[in-house]
Amino acid sequence: MTEFDYDLFVIGGGSGGVRAARVAAATGARVGLAEDSRMGGTCVIRGCVPKKLMVFASAYRETFDDARAYGWDLTEGPFDWARFSGQLDAELDRLEGVYRKLLNGSGVAIFDLRARLADPHTVVLADGRKITAKHILIATGGRPVRPDLPNxxxxxxxxxxxxxxxxxxxxxxxxxxxxxxxxxxxxxxxxxxxxxxxxxxxxxxxxxxxxxxxxxxxxxxxxxxxxxxxxxxxxxxxxxxxxxxxxxxxxxxxxxxxxxxxGRTPNTTGLGLEDLGVALGRQGEIVVDAYSQTNIPSVFAIGDVTNRVTLTPVAIREAMAFVETVFHGNPTPVDHALIPSAVFTQPEFGTVGLSEEAARAQEPVEIYATSFRPMQTAFAGRADRVMMKLVVSQATRKVLGCHIVAPQAGEMIQLAGIAIKMGATKEDFDRTVAVHPTMSEELVTMKTPVRMA
Structure with missing residues (x-):
């Protein structure tokens, strides 16, 4: 029987890779992880977290204006980017430290080096060391690309x-x-x-x-x-x-x-995938089956590098399913259906399920929708409008999609997503008592469809 250095070697220290490494190590597996940049990946270091903190910072300008309308006497000064960015860097350093502490506490061996595949069970680190593993998991994420344009x-x-x-x-x-x-x-x-x-x-x-x-x-x-x-x-x-x-x-x-x-592209360059014969898609993504396994049985991939659903919580779910499949012997396909998501535009957008256009191409639907000026900003004299929308199957009465454009839409869609994932019908929404006065009460008070398609 071949003896490997590790039971699992993970390439990539983002949310998906770190979760897979930690959970696999908890089963008693020997786990190593290589990351050539900062621990935490796109989400923690270059994406979701710093972006959301910037969203918070940018929203205060309107908050100051609203506060005056509500009777507060405020003097507004200029925004201090240097002060904010310094605090942002400190927070990202803290979060990276948390990720490292979690890995170390789980017994995962960390290699702060780039790694590439040499064969189905061997990775080569940038310093030339070769490490063998029974299973290799690629979780290298994606990167932004510039267009093909002069200058x-x-x-x-x-x-x-x-x-x-x-x-x-x-x-x-x-x-x-x-x-x-x-x-x-x-x-x-x-x-x-x-x-x-x-x-x-x-x-x-x-x-x-x-x-x-x-x-x-x-x-x-x-x-x-x-x-x-x-x-x-x-x-x-x-x-x-x-x-x-x-x-x-x-x-x-x-x-x-x-x-x-x-646009973004999967980080598959320089990993040795082509030489090994790992199947890649048209955009360079790693092709995997429902269990995140590539065409090379010992090699798996999760997260944005597979270009399935490029969201951090999805990568984490894929990591959990991978560990359940490989280390618990319980084949678990990844469930990519009805994933709630938020777009932190201003106004914010929360969505789950089918759009009206996709739903009506699939079957006859009823559309329940309302748009109005919310109480908080209307009082302050702002022209902001919000929207609440449900897409309902005429045949089954199930809510096929929910779309919210409003402050804190991401918080609302998380809870709506639970109901829709459970198969809630329009009548289930109708039977729910409204929480008043809130924006979200409109989701359970819309009685008449605005159109049928």
Whole structure:
């Protein structure tokens, strides 16, 4: 019988890789993990966590305005990016330390080096050491990409935002996905003049049309200069470090900075996958089955590197299913159905299940929806509107989708997601007593469909 150095070797120290390593080690398995960057991965270091803290920071400008309307006498000073970014760095250092402590406490051997596969049971570290393992798990995540455009190197990608020494006075954000729209709201809230180009007809492609239309409208109301059907034709360096951009809409302007939020790609380069014969998809993602296993039986992959559902909680769920399958002998497929998610635009967007467009392509549906000015901001004189929407099957009465555009929509959709995952019907929602006065009470008080499709 072959003796391996480890029962499991994980490549990648993000949320999925760390969870898999810790839980596998708890079964008594010998586990090693290699990470060539900071422990915590995209979510903790370059994504969800710092982004959400920036969302919080950017929202205070409107909070100050609202406070005055509510009778508070406040003097507003300028936003101090250096002070905030220093505290942000300290918090990320703390979180990275937490991840390391958790791994060490679980008995996982940490290698702060890049690793690549040499054969189905061997990885080679950057210092030349070879390590063998019965199972190898790839959890290397993804990375942002720049478009194929002359002088694209002049622009930033999302990773760079958190490393800025100072805020630009003006920025062009290119893209219409959730990352582009979130940073448009963040930087606009921090006082940056934000222009956004998106080549499509509407932002947030793939999400519910009514919801994304309201978000686009509200972004404009709050000051984001959004140009749809627009792309960059030309960009070049200008004076004083600025960037000149010619747009397909006829614009010719200079910006202090340009941010490309035009897509991400799986981190599969340089891992030795092609030489080993690991199957890759069209976008470079690792192809896996329902149990996260590749075509090489000893090699598995989870998280964004598989390009299935690129969300941190999904990577963690995939890690748990992997350990259950491999180390508990209980084959457990990953459940990717009805995943709640939040987009931290301003206004915030929470969604679970099918959009109206996807649902009506599948079967006849009823649409229950309402849009209104919420009490808190209406009192302060703001024109903000929120939306609550349920997509209901005419045949089964099940709620197929729920879409919320509102402050704290992410908090609301987590709870709505439980009901919808359980198969709740519209009548189940109707039987639930409303919590008054709240925005979310509208989810259980909408009695008449606004349309049928």
């Amino acid at each position: 694209a190197q002049l622009g930033m990608v999302s990773d760079d935002i958190f490393q800025m020494k100072q805020l630009p006075r003006s920025i062009l954000i290119v893209g219409g996905g959730y990352i582009a729209c979130e940073f448009a709201g963040i930087l606009n809230g921090l006082g940056v003049a934000v222009t956004q180009f998106y080549r499509g007809a509407q932002i947030l492609r793939g999400f519910d049309d009514e919801a994304r239309g309201l978000i686009a409208e509200m972004m404009g109301e709050k000051g984001v200069d959004l140009h749809l059907g627009t792309d960059i034709l030309e960009m070049a360096p200008a004076t004083d470090g600025a960037i000149r951009v010619v747009g397909s809409n006829g614009s010719d302007r200079t910006y202090d900075a340009v941010l490309f939020a035009t």
